[in-house]
Amino acid sequence: DAKTTQPNSMESNEEEPVHLPCNHSTISGTDYIHWYRQLPSQGPEYVIHGLTSNVNNRMASLAIAEDRKSSTLILHRATLRDAAVYYCILRDEAKTSYDKVIFGPGTSLSVIP
Amino acid sequence: DTGVSQDPRHKITKRGQNVTFRCDPISEHNRLYWYRQTLGQGPEFLTYFQNEAQLEKSRLLSDRFSAERPKGSFSTLEIQRTEQGDSAMYLCATADSYTDTQYFGPGTRLTVL
Numbered sequence: 001d002a003k004t005t006q007p008n009s010m011e012s013n014e015e016e017p018v019h020l021p022c023n024h025s026t027i028s029g030t031d032y033i034h035w036y037r038q039l040p041s042q043g044p045e046y047v048i049h050g051l052t053s054n055v056n057n058r059m060a061s062l063a064i065a066e067d068r069k070s071s072t073l074i075l076h077r078a079t080l081r082d083a084a085v086y087y088c089i090l091r092d093e094a095k096t097s098y099d100k101v102i103f104g105p106g107t108s109l110s111v112i113p
Numbered sequence: 114d115t116g117v118s119q120d121p122r123h124k125i126t127k128r129g130q131n132v133t134f135r136c137d138p139i140s141e142h143n144r145l146y147w148y149r150q151t152l153g154q155g156p157e158f159l160t161y162f163q164n165e166a167q168l169e170k171s172r173l174l175s176d177r178f179s180a181e182r183p184k185g186s187f188s189t190l191e192i193q194r195t196e197q198g199d200s201a202m203y204l205c206a207t208a209d210s211y212t213d214t215q216y217f218g219p220g221t222r223l224t225v226l
Contacts, residue, residue: 043204043217044156045115087155091213100146100169101206101215103155 004088009108012078020073020107022088031090033064033071038106039084047073047086083111115139117207117218125224126195133191134221136205144208145188146215147180149173151201159203162188195225 005023012018024033034049048055048062050071055062061074075082087106116139126132138145143164148156159178161169164185174180177195182188192199202222206215 041219043115043117043206043220045217046214049214085155100158100161101148101156102158105153105155 006107018075025069034089036087037084115216119218136188138207142207146206148204
């Protein structure tokens with residue numbers, strides 16, 4: 001499975017945008033970029049995913065580099081509830097059967113009031 | 114609340130005892146995954162069920178671990194003769210066959226004394 005690299009930790013001020021980077025230089029053509037986050041004492045939750053084009057949903061935006069070797073999760077206005085560990089994951093959508101999620105250590109985001 | 118429930122949320126046991134955890138999936142989800150998470154690490158895959166069939170087991174799942182999913186609905190994970198190294202958060206995730214977006218439960222935190 002292709003690997004991702006993320007900073008161990010980041011800080012943001014409340015109500016400011018947050019850009020969480022992810023490098024995935026060995027990404028294959030059929031790998032989708034998924035983001036999950038894990039709030040304290042909870043299980044991970046799905047945030048967003050994309051293949052080539054930038055994606056937006058109610059939680060966040062995903063900006064994907066043209067060469068697909070990196071991507072950025074964007075939280076437009078950080079709130080204290082966004083303090084969590086954010087995982088960037090590659091999932092091969094070409095697989096016709098199931099695909100377990102392989103998590104790295106993620107980025108621990110702290111939000112400062 | 115993702116719709117995936119786990120019971121119990123916390124379990125403290127003495128070394129050598131057996132423990133059993135339960136996961137109730139989102140009703141229409143036929144895929145069920147178990148993960149284990151230790152402090153400061155991302156979740157690690159343990160095993161996968163498609164309906165009632167256990168299709169993959171990680172090498173992390175020693176002989177002391179057994180999982181079942183009778184009738185393809187809820188699942189149980191049993192650990193026999195617990196060891197201190199089994200202390201971790203045990204997470205269940207479920208998905209449908211179309212998107213395979215995994216929805217995680219809140220986890221069961223096991224402490225082995």
